[in-house]
Amino acid sequence: MSAEEFPLSKNLQYLKPSETVSINQEAQRRRAAGEDIIDLSAGEPDFDTPKLVAEAGIRAIQQGKTHYPPTAGILELRAAVAHHLSLLSGGRPVNADNVVISTGAKQSIYNACMTLFGPGDRVLIPSPAWVSYPQIVHLARAEPVLVPGDIEWSLKVDVDTLERHADSRTRGVILCSPVNPTGAVYSRSELKALAEWTGSRGMWLISDEIYRRIHYGSGPAPSVLDLPDELLQRVVVIYGASKAYAMTGWRIGVALAPRPIAQAMAALQTHITSGASQPAQWAAAAAFGDDRVEAEVAAMVEAFRRRRDLVVAYFRQHLPGVEFVEPLGAFYFFFRVDQYFDGGISSASDFCQQLMASEGVALVPGDAFGDPRWVRLSFAASEKDLNRALERLARFARKLEAAHAAS
Numbered sequence: 001m002s003a004e005e006f007p008l009s010k011n012l013q014y015l016k017p018s019e020t021v022s023i024n025q026e027a028q029r030r031r032a033a034g035e036d037i038i039d040l041s042a043g044e045p046d047f048d049t050p051k052l053v054a055e056a057g058i059r060a061i062q063q064g065k066t067h068y069p070p071t072a073g074i075l076e077l078r079a080a081v082a083h084h085l086s087l088l089s090g091g092r093p094v095n096a097d098n099v100v101i102s103t104g105a106k107q108s109i110y111n112a113c114m115t116l117f118g119p120g121d122r123v124l125i126p127s128p129a130w131v132s133y134p135q136i137v138h139l140a141r142a143e144p145v146l147v148p149g150d151i152e153w154s155l156k157v158d159v160d161t162l163e164r165h166a167d168s169r170t171r172g173v174i175l176c177s178p179v180n181p182t183g184a185v186y187s188r189s190e191l192k193a194l195a196e197w198t199g200s201r202g203m204w205l206i207s208d209e210i211y212r213r214i215h216y217g218s219g220p221a222p223s224v225l226d227l228p229d230e231l232l233q234r235v236v237v238i239y240g241a242s243k244a245y246a247m248t249g250w251r252i253g254v255a256l257a258p259r260p261i262a263q264a265m266a267a268l269q270t271h272i273t274s275g276a277s278q279p280a281q282w283a284a285a286a287a288f289g290d291d292r293v294e295a296e297v298a299a300m301v302e303a304f305r306r307r308r309d310l311v312v313a314y315f316r317q318h319l320p321g322v323e324f325v326e327p328l329g330a331f332y333f334f335f336r337v338d339q340y341f342d343g344g345i346s347s348a349s350d351f352c353q354q355l356m357a358s359e360g361v362a363l364v365p366g367d368a369f370g371d372p373r374w375v376r377l378s379f380a381a382s383e384k385d386l387n388r389a390l391e392r393l394a395r396f397a398r399k400l401e402a403a404h405a406a407s
């Protein structure tokens with residue numbers, strides 16, 4: 001069967017399946033076939049969903065809360081999210097009517113892009129960037145513009161760099177902080193400068209804060225919700241249960257947007273999903289609304305912090321000279337591999353393929369995030385697995401160094 005025989009709609013003209021998802025599935029396939037694979041590709045907590053949260057989902061099913069939900073989400077969850085986001089930002093008012101619940105933050109971002117952008121529009125995406133942003137912008141038939149971050153500044157972007165990439169067709173920016181794939185975190189003043197710039201240009205700012213609670217500084221990571229109201233008029237905040245609450249499979253995402261945009265996103269959902277799974281919404285309402293769950297989230301964040309420290313210390317000691325971004329949030333470690341190019345490899349993709357084939361460690365090449373000189377390691381894995389994987393990685397790097405020296 002060829003593409004000529006079955007031509008696809010123009011809607012999918014740029015479509016590439018998610019590389020993070022496919023590498024993860026390849027690692028699982030190899031493991032199921034009996035190979036000794038350590039999978040550090042998945043951007044997914046290895047913890048179980050907190051028991052209280054899981055029980056709330058089960059209770060919802062047993063109580064017959066199994067019908068279509070209100071399309072924007074059940075009020076109990078939207079109110080819990082509004083209260084939770086308010087508390088995270090020093091008690092600022094957050095209105096539940098501006099909250100839309102979707103089938104994962106991925107759909108929240110999709111809804112926002114479909115609602116705000118269209119043919120002819122350009123959308124700036126600081127890069128390296130999570131794989132799905134450019135793809136989702138393409139699905140809205142708009143044009144993604146990757147804006148390279150500054151290597152001297154944890155690969156973050158500033159207003160001047162955005163300005164250089166903007167033109168009269170630029171309608172928005174998709175920002176992620178803490179950043180997937182680097183773990184870098186934008187400070188409050190950096191967020192303020194970005195929001196002032198998008199506001200002054202009449203652009204939309206989509207601020208993906210799904211990793212906000214996984215922050216190694218004090219409290220949650222800085223948010224656009226810490227900024228004054230006048231800077232939030234054209235801002236959509238993306239949040240969710242997947243990462244900090246270990247709920248990836250429940251598929252609950254959150255968007256907080258100005259009322260007309262929230263209404264449009266909810267209307268869009270009426271034709272696509274009719275809203276997120278109702279039992280999953282009751283579970284998420286417990287996650288955001290029950291104080292006891294917060295203690296479990298704090299314990300998971302502490303575990304991520306120990307793992308972050310372990311990976312950073314290992315690289316400093318055993319892979320000195322390998323450049324990396326020190327993660328201040330999320331659970332990703334982004335390191336540079338172009339010093340190994342020539343010794344039989346010429347991209348991060350080659351690096352990851354050979355590492356998987358010869359050492360059984362699955363990582364995601366930076367190619368997936370817009371920069372083929374880097375590799376992403378997810379430290380959402382046990383310390384035992386991390387130690388074993390790091391030893392294998394160091395052995396592989398020594399082999400490449402030897403090949404490089406001989407070439």
Ligand code: PMP
Nearest residue numbers: 104105106130180210240242253
């Ligand atoms: N944004 C970022 C930056 C992510 O890494 C992910 C993870 N898939 C998502 C959004 C989507 O999250 P969800 O699993 O809730 O769809």
Ligand code: GLU
Nearest residue numbers: 018020021041042043180
């Ligand atoms: N966000 C995670 C990652 O970057 C999960 C996979 C995905 O949805 O891309 O690996």
